[in-house]
Amino acid sequence: MTQDLVTVTIDGLQVQVPKGTSIIEAAKQAGVLVPHYCYHPSLPSPAVCRMCLVEVEKAPKLMPACVTTVAEGQVVHTDSPQARKARTGVLEFLLINHPLDCPICDQAGECELQDYVFQEGQAGTRYGDYAKRYNPVEEFGPDVLYVANRCILCTRCVRFMDDVAGAPVLNVSERGDRAHIGIDEGQLLDHPWAGNVVDLCPVGSLISRDFLHKARAWDLDKTASVCTGCSQGCNVTLDTRDNLVVRIRPRANLEVNRHFICDTGRMNYRWMNRGDRIEAPLAREGGHHVATDWEPALARLGGLARKGGSVVLLASAGASVEALTQLRALAGQGRVTAAVQVPLAEQEEPLQGVSGLALRKERAPNADGARLVGYGTDWAGAVRAAAGADLVLLLDVTLTDAEAALVGGAAAVVVLGTTLEQVLPVAELVLPVTTVAEESGTFVNRDLRVQRFQQARTAPGMARPAWWVAAGAAGADLGSAAEAFAAAAATVPALGGVTYADLGLNGRAVQSPGRRADGVPA
Amino acid sequence: MGYPHPSHPKEQPVLSKHFGDAGARTFDGWVKRGGYAGLKKALGMTRDQVIDEIKASGLRGRGGAGFPTGMKWSFMPKEVTKPHYLVCNADESEPGTFKDREIIRWTPHQLIEGCAIGAHAIGAERIYVYIRGEFTQEHKILVAAVEEAYKGGALGPSAFGSGRRIDLVVHRGAGAYICGEETAMMNSIEGRRGNPRIKPPFPAVAGLWASPTTINNVETLSAAGHIITHGAEWYKAFCVGNPKSTGTKLFSVCGHVQKPGNYEVVMGTPMRDLIFDMCGGMRPGRTLKAVIPGGSSVPIMTAAEIEGCAMDYEGIVAKGSMLGSGGMIVMDDSTDIVYQVMRLARFYAHESCAQCTQCREGTAWTTKILERILAGQGRREDLDLLLDLADNMTGKTICVLSDSCAAPVVSAIRKFPAEFDAYISRQKQPVMVTV
Amino acid sequence: MSTAHAAGESHEPVFVGPTRAKLEALFPKYPTRQACLLPALWLVQEARGWISDGAIHEVAAELGVTPAYVKGVVTFYTMYHTHPVGRHFIQVCTTSPCNICGAEDVTRAFLKHTGCHELGATSADGRFTVIEVECLGACGFATPVLIDDDFIESVTPERVPGILQGYK
Numbered sequence A: 001m002t003q004d005l006v007t008v009t010i011d012g013l014q015v016q017v018p019k020g021t022s023i024i025e026a027a028k029q030a031g032v033l034v035p036h037y038c039y040h041p042s043l044p045s046p047a048v049c050r051m052c053l054v055e056v057e058k059a060p061k062l063m064p065a066c067v068t069t070v071a072e073g074q075v076v077h078t079d080s081p082q083a084r085k086a087r088t089g090v091l092e093f094l095l096i097n098h099p100l101d102c103p104i105c106d107q108a109g110e111c112e113l114q115d116y117v118f119q120e121g122q123a124g125t126r127y128g129d130y131a132k133r134y135n136p137v138e139e140f141g142p143d144v145l146y147v148a149n150r151c152i153l154c155t156r157c158v159r160f161m162d163d164v165a166g167a168p169v170l171n172v173s174e175r176g177d178r179a180h181i182g183i184d185e186g187q188l189l190d191h192p193w194a195g196n197v198v199d200l201c202p203v204g205s206l207i208s209r210d211f212l213h214k215a216r217a218w219d220l221d222k223t224a225s226v227c228t229g230c231s232q233g234c235n236v237t238l239d240t241r242d243n244l245v246v247r248i249r250p251r252a253n254l255e256v257n258r259h260f261i262c263d264t265g266r267m268n269y270r271w272m273n274r275g276d277r278i279e280a281p282l283a284r285e286g287g288h289h290v291a292t293d294w295e296p297a298l299a300r301l302g303g304l305a306r307k308g309g310s311v312v313l314l315a316s317a318g319a320s321v322e323a324l325t326q327l328r329a330l331a332g333q334g335r336v337t338a339a340v341q342v343p344l345a346e347q348e349e350p351l352q353g354v355s356g357l358a359l360r361k362e363r364a365p366n367a368d369g370a371r372l373v374g375y376g377t378d379w380a381g382a383v384r385a386a387a388g389a390d391l392v393l394l395l396d397v398t399l400t401d402a403e404a405a406l407v408g409g410a411a412a413v414v415v416l417g418t419t420l421e422q423v424l425p426v427a428e429l430v431l432p433v434t435t436v437a438e439e440s441g442t443f444v445n446r447d448l449r450v451q452r453f454q455q456a457r458t459a460p461g462m463a464r465p466a467w468w469v470a471a472g473a474a475g476a477d478l479g480s481a482a483e484a485f486a487a488a489a490a491t492v493p494a495l496g497g498v499t500y501a502d503l504g505l506n507g508r509a510v511q512s513p514g515r516r517a518d519g520v521p522a
Numbered sequence B: 001m002g003y004p005h006p007s008h009p010k011e012q013p014v015l016s017k018h019f020g021d022a023g024a025r026t027f028d029g030w031v032k033r034g035g036y037a038g039l040k041k042a043l044g045m046t047r048d049q050v051i052d053e054i055k056a057s058g059l060r061g062r063g064g065a066g067f068p069t070g071m072k073w074s075f076m077p078k079e080v081t082k083p084h085y086l087v088c089n090a091d092e093s094e095p096g097t098f099k100d101r102e103i104i105r106w107t108p109h110q111l112i113e114g115c116a117i118g119a120h121a122i123g124a125e126r127i128y129v130y131i132r133g134e135f136t137q138e139h140k141i142l143v144a145a146v147e148e149a150y151k152g153g154a155l156g157p158s159a160f161g162s163g164r165r166i167d168l169v170v171h172r173g174a175g176a177y178i179c180g181e182e183t184a185m186m187n188s189i190e191g192r193r194g195n196p197r198i199k200p201p202f203p204a205v206a207g208l209w210a211s212p213t214t215i216n217n218v219e220t221l222s223a224a225g226h227i228i229t230h231g232a233e234w235y236k237a238f239c240v241g242n243p244k245s246t247g248t249k250l251f252s253v254c255g256h257v258q259k260p261g262n263y264e265v266v267m268g269t270p271m272r273d274l275i276f277d278m279c280g281g282m283r284p285g286r287t288l289k290a291v292i293p294g295g296s297s298v299p300i301m302t303a304a305e306i307e308g309c310a311m312d313y314e315g316i317v318a319k320g321s322m323l324g325s326g327g328m329i330v331m332d333d334s335t336d337i338v339y340q341v342m343r344l345a346r347f348y349a350h351e352s353c354a355q356c357t358q359c360r361e362g363t364a365w366t367t368k369i370l371e372r373i374l375a376g377q378g379r380r381e382d383l384d385l386l387l388d389l390a391d392n393m394t395g396k397t398i399c400v401l402s403d404s405c406a407a408p409v410v411s412a413i414r415k416f417p418a419e420f421d422a423y424i425s426r427q428k429q430p431v432m433v434t435v
Numbered sequence C: 001m002s003t004a005h006a007a008g009e010s011h012e013p014v015f016v017g018p019t020r021a022k023l024e025a026l027f028p029k030y031p032t033r034q035a036c037l038l039p040a041l042w043l044v045q046e047a048r049g050w051i052s053d054g055a056i057h058e059v060a061a062e063l064g065v066t067p068a069y070v071k072g073v074v075t076f077y078t079m080y081h082t083h084p085v086g087r088h089f090i091q092v093c094t095t096s097p098c099n100i101c102g103a104e105d106v107t108r109a110f111l112k113h114t115g116c117h118e119l120g121a122t123s124a125d126g127r128f129t130v131i132e133v134e135c136l137g138a139c140g141f142a143t144p145v146l147i148d149d150d151f152i153e154s155v156t157p158e159r160v161p162g163i164l165q166g167y168k
Helices: A023-029 A081-097 A112-120 A156-164 A196-200 A294-306 A321-331 A367-373 A379-387 A401-407 A466-474 A481-491 B027-032 B037-043 B047-057 B069-074 B099-106 B108-122 B136-152 B182-189 B218-230 B232-236 B271-278 B313-318 B337-351 B357-374 B380-392 B401-415 B417-424 C017-029 C034-048 C053-063 C067-074 C103-114 C157-165
Strands: A005-010 A013-018 A053-056 A075-077 A137-139 A144-147 A170-173 A180-183 A206-208 A221-226 A235-241 A244-250 A282-285 A288-291 A311-316 A336-341 A391-395 A412-417 A429-432 A441-444 A449-453 B084-090 B124-131 B167-172 B213-217 B248-255 B261-266 B288-292 B327-332 C088-093 C128-133 C145-147 C150-152
Touching (some): A013 A023, A156 A170, A180 C067, A196 A206, A221 A449, A294 A412, A311 A321, A321 A367, A321 A391, A367 A441, A412 A466, B027 B108, B037 B108, B037 B218, B099 B108, B099 B136, B108 B136, B124 B136, B124 B182, B136 C150, B218 B232, B248 B271, B271 B327, B337 B357, B380 B417, B401 B417, C034 C053, C034 C067, C053 C067, C088 C103, C103 C157
Parallel strands (some): A311 A336, A311 A391, A391 A412, A412 A429, B124 B167
Antiparallel strands (some): A005 A013, A144 A206, B248 B261, C145 C150
């Protein structure tokens, strides 16, 4: 289907974009970033901040790039003297009431006001003779604080709550330079997706209490990852400092979560920093566990797997495709029962303004990946089968006492685990594996989209990725997560042919034969 | 006009003919005075015929923009697929302007008739008259007149038996000058904050509730009945030589004249005649210092600049200002120009809707600088700063409130530099204390 | 900043009886309930003299919008009071056209004769509140003053005591 294309020249570079594209988006294609505040690709555009004014030849006035659509043959100058003066003007106006809070403001280092002032603002202010306004900090919700002094009235937060969250609990109150963001006193900003207003705020006006004064933006390492909270698979960035995950932020993926994540996913990082980890391979000698090296541990695991007999795999639905595939391969071609534990919540929490986006009932990131690799979801049945199995392999699961008692009935139990509570006294081997934050791998979300996550922190002790453990025990020669994924792609029909390069950092949807009407694979 | 002064021979009372005549206020009184003949005639014409007549008359918007009314009406879709709306702008808040109030309080039916003609011309079945909240008495008068108009058959499911439905709703504002801006007015009618909208889309395409809408000023609509009754040629003949500006205009003259009030004159009448003949000139012992001719949002004119100034759209532009709403603020030599410019800046700062950065912050900053100057703390650089801020505030915002704040400031600094120097050089005593 | 009131103060519904009838008479005049907001707020202020948080919640519920939304509208328009004011609310225009005709003297006269010591404050006997307002649209009749719903033209300082007599 052909689209009407329009040719425009932006800062001397010619681009072709679909008819109806705004100048600001067309400029991105020309590699030009037009400075802006109130514009956001996932929100309706009000053109109020006036930062994006650009010079358009033959137009009588400067035009706001965010709402002006391209016209054939248009010539745009985003950095002409007129455009620059207008921008410097806006910055100066914003700074007359905006306090010099940078030394105590969380946004410093990732602040768009700082960025643009540094890029093209004035070195000093002409507003020296007057006091700045003062307003107290307000608690909008359990996590969101509103520092009114810093607000530049871009209204992104109001538009997000109105149009994307569908919960108009924020407003602009009063008029003129008395205007500020308001919330109805009886309300809290506790919508399941409200935390996004903190990301949307270009300055440090809406801030997160959870992140308050925790870390400076420039001290953070930022790693592309995927949220583990549910089967939606929102793309996230893990921010780490000194090997601790201190914050999760959404990462843009126009096919999945656009620019947003829910509050549940946002706060779901503390477990990544747990210190009570299994740090060395443990082998059962004479009735108790003794620390050992990987080589003997893997050899012993390989021996157990080769013995044959019935094998039961009990895995977390948060395990990666790579791990689940290698574990399945290790279990061999005999009688194998493989199941993942998928925690189910009562409710979904959709973000009404983005179709297909919600906090899902399946509160695990890779249930569909597990299904594709051949795991079932009848956990109770698999646990019962474990009671009489020859070999039970557990991957990152914490059993209840009742489940542990059943599993204890197996001939041999091997635990691939992360935290100490997963250790079972009856286990022949307890092997330390990495969490999603400590390895690279892939998940498959509920829409059968395969997405990569990357290692954000170093693994504790001797912990290794579970795919490495299983492959090593089976004698397979896999040196990297990419090779492990290639191995998975070779054996799982639905993944056929897909490589890490194909996936990039936003993933790719694959199809599975036999999908049910509701989209869940049969 | 009989109110508040008898008509001056140099006036041309058309809209103001019955000002001061309480009998003109009722439906029957208006009919007796020749009213509603225009509406009856219009209802027998097609939409296009009415629009053509208004176009030919040369009527231009009397609210401030001066846009040709017939052309504005012709922007409405020919086919009515969504409801069309006519909005009458009775928000009159431009400092210096007080003409629409008089039209409503003395001749509400003149306005109702004009609205109905406009509604017919643009294919609208509903008119919203947006009247500012402070016009408490005019609101009551208008509501009563609308009731009478329904009873008398001018409004309703079949206006004067024509089969055309014409309804009129009076919508009260609540204290916001910015709601006089047409897109802000639509937001206010929709039950929102009075924020101006970005254009496009234009109201004739997507206005009230995303439907085609036309917004016209009270004075503009009030002329419609007369034009239809007496014809375009009759209206066009009210002209002093500039064919682009025809008809009569109500000038609201206030400030330092002997006889402030509304004066209806032929477009092109010399400004000197208005101030010195009709308004009786200055108070005893006083000389003219400055005039702001079009409501406060236009450049200030010096006493010298009013000489030879013809009061029409082009004539006032030729003298460096604008006709605007025709609200003429006359200032004599007792006026502290700096103080009044500060007071105007404070007005704009109070009324800014807060959307655009330049307006929200710039109007307040401008006010603060002027207050400092008046408090005896001004510096020479403050004038350059004011001019630069004015430049940053002009041509860069969604609406022109920001520009309107800049215009009197810039013109005052350029044309009355001595007034500012007197404060800055500390020759003049401070008249304010800054907090 | 925001005018805070104790949450949980009980609110007597405004839209009952004749006021309810007036509210419902608005509905056919606009294609949306939301558009009835400004007239509905006027009904509240006419009934109660000001618009409380409870009233804001009630209006929101009637019109199908959120209280935050209503509050954003209420605080935009300066004629709506968000806190109680004196029995008689006096608004004096002091914008330039009236300013050059002595409007500030008129304001001072009102402050003096009402016993209100400053603009925006209510007199000790609860009778008056005086504020300065922007252009009232009667510039040729300087200085115009709005007292409650009475629009009084051509006020001078000398007339002030006499005018106030009429407002108990």
